[in-house]
Amino acid sequence: MTDITATSLSQLGPRICILGPSNSGKSTLAAAIGRSRDLPPVHLDQLYHQPGTDWQPRPRAEFVALHDQAIQGERWVMDGNYTQCLLQRLARATGFILLDASTPLSMWRYVRRCWFDTDRKGALEGAKDSVKWSMLRYIAVVTPANRRRYDALFGEVALPKVRLATPPALAHFYRKEGLRSR
Incomplete structure (x- = not known):
């Protein structure tokens, strides 16, 4: 497939898909974009988990129905991985952004958001973030393999796309596009 690299946010069109490891800044970037x-941000964590719970997943069919309804919109910026629905999401997307953050940085961001971020983008309504061993393990053990899969996927996706592989690259993108994180 053709490798199309966008040079600006406007080239990504009205339906932007943001992927990346946990705590890499996907929800914050989606809200800023x-x-x-003027694109409605769709935070897949909020569709996947039941509101008012301690991050309890919805039944799979319910999540897939919510996801598929969301991607039918004409305009959106959607953050989250949830690879069971990724193919249909990318089929509707007009642009793709891949973020990355090192495992230590992801761990630090996770703990910081649980302890200090009271107004976090993408937070689950009615839930309070708390540090969970299962999430720390996920970041340390599962995320490195996911990072390799996302990198390979980036090479295969034939959409206008942007890879922001380091925090300085992400910060530069914010500045260049006039985005604000808050």
Whole structure:
């Protein structure tokens, strides 16, 4: 497939898919793009988990139905991985952004958001974030393999796309596009 690399946010179109490891800044970026481009942000964590719970998943069929309804919109910026629905999401997307953050940085961001971020983008309504061993393990053990899969996927996706592989690259993108994280 053709490798199309976008040079600006406007080249990504009205339906932008953001992927990346846990705590890499996907939800914050989606909210910033949403404000800047008047695109409704869709945080897949909020669709996948039941509101008012301690991050309890919805039944799979319910999540897939919510996901598929969301991607039918004409305009959105959607953050989250949830690879069981990724193919249909990418089929509707007009642009793709891949973020990355090192495992230590992801761990630090996870703990910081649980302890200090009271107004976090993408937070689950009615839930309070708390540090969970299962999430720490996920970041340390599962995320490195996911990072390799996302990198391979980036090479295969034939959409206008942007790879922001380091925190300085992400910060530069914010500045260049006039985005604000809050």
